[in-house]
Amino acid sequence: MTQTIQWFPGHMNKARNEIKDIMPEMDVVIEVIDARIPYSSENPMVAKLRGQKPVIKILNKADLADPDQTKAWIEYLESQDQVKAIACDDNKTVEVKRIVQLCKQLIPNKVGTGRQIKVLIMGIPNVGKSTLINALAGRSIAKTGDEPAVTKSQQLIKIDDDIMLYDTPGMLWPKIENPNSGYRLAATGGIKDTAFDFADVASYTAEYLIEAYPELLKARYKIEELPKTDWEFFEVAGRNRGLLQKGGIVDTYRMSEILVNELRSGTLGRISLETPEMREKEEVMVEGLLAAAAEKKEAKVEEKRLRRLRARKNRK
Numbered sequence: 296m297t298q299t300i301q302w303f304p305g306h307m308n309k310a311r312n313e314i315k316d317i318m319p320e321m322d323v324v325i326e327v328i329d330a331r332i333p334y335s336s337e338n339p340m341v342a343k344l345r346g347q348k349p350v351i352k353i354l355n356k357a358d359l360a361d362p363d364q365t366k367a368w369i370e371y372l373e374s375q376d377q378v379k380a381i382a383c384d385d386n387k388t389v390e391v392k393r394i395v396q397l398c399k400q401l402i403p404n405k406v407g408t409g410r411q412i413k414v415l416i417m418g419i420p421n422v423g424k425s426t427l428i429n430a431l432a433g434r435s436i437a438k439t440g441d442e443p444a445v446t447k448s449q450q451l452i453k454i455d456d457d458i459m460l461y462d463t464p465g466m467l468w469p470k471i472e473n474p475n476s477g478y479r480l481a482a483t484g485g486i487k488d489t490a491f492d493f494a495d496v497a498s499y500t501a502e503y504l505i506e507a508y509p510e511l512l513k514a515r516y517k518i519e520e521l522p523k524t525d526w527e528f529f530e531v532a533g534r535n536r537g538l539l540q541k542g543g544i545v546d547t548y549r550m551s552e553i554l555v556n557e558l559r560s561g562t563l564g565r566i567s568l569e570t571p572e573m574r575e576k577e578e579v580m581v582e583g584l585l586a587a588a589a590e591k592k593e594a595k596v597e598e599k600r601l602r603r604l605r606a607r608k609n610r611k
């Protein structure tokens with residue numbers, strides 16, 4: 296499965312410009328990511344544009360993620376410069392207090408001065424940014440326009456006398472260079488179903504789960520001996536579920552839908568689709584892909600230049 300999923304229409308510039316303009320004024324950045332895929336749900340722009348500003352990474356939807364992996368991710372992220380990380384589940388009461396406290400600890404010289412700590416909150420769509428904003432504000436705040444066609448102005452949300460939250464309406468896309476990230480974003484419901492081939496995503500998911508969470512699959516789908524391949528798994532699990540079509544053929548497509556839906560809802564158990572080790576490895580792969588693409592582009596430019604040169608010579 297090497298095909299790259301292209302689901303982004305390219306509205307990144309608007310968000311980039313908004314963030315670039317506002318960043319110099321900010322004291323702290325909050326980046327909301329998905330605890331099940333902390334690597335793929337990041338936006339690479341945040342790291343590029345924040346410079347030396349402190350960032351608090353919120354590993355949201357931690358109630359759906361593998362607690363051991365979330366712990367490993369927090370350690371990994373906090374080993375980076377100016378990065379703090381907090382896991383957040385669907386009851387955000389405790390975490391919200393910690394986030395507020397942390398902002399004040401990071402910028403102590405503004406506390407109680409009447410000059411508010413300016414906090415920029417960012418996150419890819421559907422990661423739970425609005426839910427977190429509401430929890431931080433203690434009231435329901437209207438969503439900023441996250442449809443590319445809707446232009447709404449930036450929102451300023453007062454958290455308390457010391458903290459002002461800034462929410463930008465531009466769309467922030469997740470990682471697009473890594474094909475694996477596309478599958479994981481799709482598997483967790485982070486991108487819309489129409490943007491990818493569902494069968495591919497389900498296959499990717501099954502392959503990963505057979506390797507990383509065999510016991511959960513065995514328990515949920517009542518399988519004693521787990522098959523090694525995705526298609527055999529869909530066959531066996533589908534048969535156990537009674538998903539039979541005419542002639543006793545198993546409806547493997549229906550089974551693949553069930554698997555992905557049960558992963559998304561947490562019915563299958565608490566599952567993470569990424570580890571810090573995977574990130575390290577894949578970053579190297581992505582660098583290679585980007586370098587190869589840049590080389591190809593350069594070669595094309597050179598070819599064009601030579602063609603023009605030849606055409607000019609022929610005219611003489």
Ligand code: G4P
Pocket residue numbers: 355356357358359383384385386418419420421422423424425426427
């Ligand atoms: P966004 O602004 O980043 O686009 O995301 P939003 O807050 O709208 O949240 C997207 C979905 O994620 C919502 O579900 C929301 O309830 C859910 N969500 C947010 N935080 C958490 C969390 O910590 N844990 C879990 N399990 N889910 C979380 P939805 O199905 O789209 O809407 P609804 O069911 O809340 O109506």
